[in-house]
Amino acid sequence: MESSEAGKNPAVDKLRDWDKQAVAEVIEFRGETTVVVPQQHLVRAAEFLMSEPSLRFTFLSDITPVDRFPIEPRFELNYHLLSIERLLRLRLRVRLPGAEPALPSVSGVWATANWHEREAFDLFGIRFHGHPDLRRILMPDDWEGYPLRKDYPVEGFR
Amino acid sequence: MTTKTTVIETPAGPAQPMILNMGPQHPSTHGVLRVVLELDGEIVLTARPDIGYLHTGIEKSCESKTYSQCITLTDRIDYLAPLSNNLGFCLAAERLIGIEIPKRAQYIRVLLTELTRVSSHLVWLGTHAIDLGAMSVFLYSFREREEIMKIYEYVSGQRMMTSYFRIGGLALEPPPDWLDRVRRVVDAMPGHIDEYETLLTHNRIWMARTKGVGYLSPEGAIAMGVSGPLLRASGLAYDVRRAFPYSSYEEFDFNVPTQTAGDCYARYQVRVAEIRESLKIIRQAMDKIEPTGPFRAEVPGIIPPSREEMKTSIEGLIYHFKIFTEGFAPPPGEVYQCIESPRGELGVFIASDGSPKPFRVKFRTPSFVNLQSLPMLCEGRLIADVVACIGTTDIVLGEVDR
Numbered sequence: 001m002e003s004s005e006a007g008k009n010p011a012v013d014k015l016r017d018w019d020k021q022a023v024a025e026v027i028e029f030r031g032e033t034t035v036v037v038p039q040q041h042l043v044r045a046a047e048f049l050m051s052e053p054s055l056r057f058t059f060l061s062d063i064t065p066v067d068r069f070p071i072e073p074r075f076e077l078n079y080h081l082l083s084i085e086r087l088l089r090l091r092l093r094v095r096l097p098g099a100e101p102a103l104p105s106v107s108g109v110w111a112t113a114n115w116h117e118r119e120a121f122d123l124f125g126i127r128f129h130g131h132p133d134l135r136r137i138l139m140p141d142d143w144e145g146y147p148l149r150k151d152y153p154v155e156g157f158r
Numbered sequence: 159m160t161t162k163t164t165v166i167e168t169p170a171g172p173a174q175p176m177i178l179n180m181g182p183q184h185p186s187t188h189g190v191l192r193v194v195l196e197l198d199g200e201i202v203l204t205a206r207p208d209i210g211y212l213h214t215g216i217e218k219s220c221e222s223k224t225y226s227q228c229i230t231l232t233d234r235i236d237y238l239a240p241l242s243n244n245l246g247f248c249l250a251a252e253r254l255i256g257i258e259i260p261k262r263a264q265y266i267r268v269l270l271t272e273l274t275r276v277s278s279h280l281v282w283l284g285t286h287a288i289d290l291g292a293m294s295v296f297l298y299s300f301r302e303r304e305e306i307m308k309i310y311e312y313v314s315g316q317r318m319m320t321s322y323f324r325i326g327g328l329a330l331e332p333p334p335d336w337l338d339r340v341r342r343v344v345d346a347m348p349g350h351i352d353e354y355e356t357l358l359t360h361n362r363i364w365m366a367r368t369k370g371v372g373y374l375s376p377e378g379a380i381a382m383g384v385s386g387p388l389l390r391a392s393g394l395a396y397d398v399r400r401a402f403p404y405s406s407y408e409e410f411d412f413n414v415p416t417q418t419a420g421d422c423y424a425r426y427q428v429r430v431a432e433i434r435e436s437l438k439i440i441r442q443a444m445d446k447i448e449p450t451g452p453f454r455a456e457v458p459g460i461i462p463p464s465r466e467e468m469k470t471s472i473e474g475l476i477y478h479f480k481i482f483t484e485g486f487a488p489p490p491g492e493v494y495q496c497i498e499s500p501r502g503e504l505g506v507f508i509a510s511d512g513s514p515k516p517f518r519v520k521f522r523t524p525s526f527v528n529l530q531s532l533p534m535l536c537e538g539r540l541i542a543d544v545v546a547c548i549g550t551t552d553i554v555l556g557e558v559d560r
Binding site: 029030032034058059060061062064066067078080084087089091110111112114115136137138139140147148154 | 209210213215217218219221222253254256380381382383384394396401402491492493494496503505507509517518520522526527530559560
C-alpha cells in the first residue's frame with residue numbers, strides 16, 4: 001500500500017546513524033513507521049530529516065495531538081512528514097507530560113507548522129517555544145479551557 | 159502578459175495604513191472567512207486570515223460515536239465534495255481494521271469520487287468567475303453540476319450528504335441503469351468544458367484579472383504545505399492518486415496536469431485540465447465495473463451482513479444487531495490515510511484504543527493548510543486581487559474550521 005515495505009523505511013536507519021539518541025522507539029503498524037523522538041532532539045531531527053539529501057522531508061503534512069488522559073505522559077504530538085522527491089512518509093512522535101505541556105516550535109523548519117501548532121495550542125493547550133504568533137485559531141480568543149482534551153465534556157461546561 | 163496597475167496618488171500627509179475587515183460576511187469569501195487587511199491606499203500591506211466561524215467540533219464529536227456513525231459527520235466537513243471525505247475516512251478505518259474491499263466496490267468509489275471532483279471544480283469555476291465579474295459561467299457550470307447531483311441522488315438517495323461509502327464497501331447496490339445516466343453526463347461534459355473555455359480562456363478581462371496575480375513559488379508552496387491544484391500550478395506534479403495510490407488508482411491511466419506560472423490563471427488551467435482527466439478516469443471505471451457482484455466485503459462481526467442473510471440466518475441477525483448497537487472494535491494503533499480530494503491532500507488520522515469508538519480522529523484538511531498561504535498570494539497587490547486570490551485557493555470554510 002505504501003511505497004516502503006513494513007520495517008523498510010530508510011529514514012529510520014538514517015536517523016539512527018545520524019544520532020542514536022534521537023530515536024527512542026520505532027513503531028510499525030499497518031505499513032506506517034512511527035519514530036518516537038525525545039523532546040530535546042525534535043528540532044534537530046526535523047532539520048536533519050528536512051535537509052538530508054537522501055531523504056528530503058520538505059513537506060510537513062500535519063501535526064496531530066493526541067490526549068492519552070489519564071495515562072502519563074499524557075500528550076503526544078504526531079508530525080506527519082512527506083518527502084515528495086523520494087515518495088516517503090514518516091511519523092515523528094513526541095510525548096509530553098500532562099502538567100504544562102510545552103515543546104520547541106518547528107515553524108522555523110516548516111513554515112506550515114505555524115497554523116498546526118496554533119491549532120494544537122487552541123484545542124489541547126500545548127505551548128510551543130519560539131512560535132511567532134501563538135494565539136487561538138478556531139475558538140474565540142476569550143474561550144476558557146481546551147475543548148479537545150479528554151477531560152473536557154463533549155457538550156462543553158454548562 | 160503582466161497587468162499594469164495604476165495607483166491613484168493620494169495627497170501628501172502622514173501615511174497611515176488603514177485596517178479593513180474583509181468578511182466574515184462578504185460574498186466573495188465563500189463562507190464565513192474574515193481577512194484583516196492592512197492597506198496603504200489600495201495596496202495590501204498585510205493580510206491576516208481569521209478563521210473559526212464555522213468550527214463545529216467534528217473531531218470531538220467523532221470520539222463519542224462509533225466508526226460507522228462518524229461517516230455522516232465527514233459529509234459535513236467539505237460539503238462540496240462529501241464523497242471524497244467519506245472515502246478518506248472509510249479507507250483509514252479499513253486500513254486500521256486491515257481489510258481489503260471487493261474490486262467492484264473500489265471502482266465504483268473511484269467513479270463517484272471523480273464525479274465529485276468534477277462537480278467541485280464546476281462550483282469553483284462558477285463562483286470564481288462570478289467573483290471576477292463573469293456572471294454567465296456560473297449559470298452554465300451550475301446547470302452541469304445539477305446533473306451530477308441527480309446522479310448522487312439516484313445512487314445514494316441524497317443530493318449532498320450522501321454517506322454512500324461505508325466501512326467495507328458501499329451503503330447499497332447502485333440502481334441497475336445508473337451507469338447510463340453517468341454516461342450521458344460524461345459524454346456531454348467535454349462540450350460543456352469547451353463552452354466555458356470559449357467564455358474565459360482567451361477572454362481579455364479574465365486574463366487581466368488572473369495572469370500574474372497571486373503568484374506562489376514552488377518553494378513557498380512546499381514550505382506552506384500547500385497541496386492539490388495550487389501546488390501543481392506552481393510546477394510540482396504531486397498527486398496522491400499517483401504518489402500513493404489507493405482504491406486501485408494504479409490501474410487507471412490519467413495525467414497529472416501541471417503549470418509553471420504559479421498564478422491564478424495557471425490554477426484555472428490546471429483545474430480545467432483536471433476535469434478532463436477525471437472524465438477519462440470515469441470512462442475507464444465504467445468499463446471496469448461489472449454489472450453484478452459484491453459491493454461490500456464479507457467480514458463477519460465488522461461489516462454488516464446482507465439483508466438476505468440477516469433475515470434468514472441467526473448468525474447474520476446477531477452480527478447485524480451487534481454492529482448497529484455497539485459497533486466493532488479495531489485493534490489499538492494509529493493510521494494516517496491520505497487521498498487526493500478536489501482541494502488537495504485530505505488526510506485522516508485515526509487513533510484506536512481497541513474500543514468501538516475512535517479514540518482520536520483528525521482531519522488534515524487541504525483548505526485549512528492552503529488558506530495559510532493566502533498572505534503570500536495577495537500581499538503587495540491590490541484589494542481587488544484579494545478576491546481573485548481567495549477564489550483561486552478554492553477553500554471550503556466548513557473544511558477549514560471543521
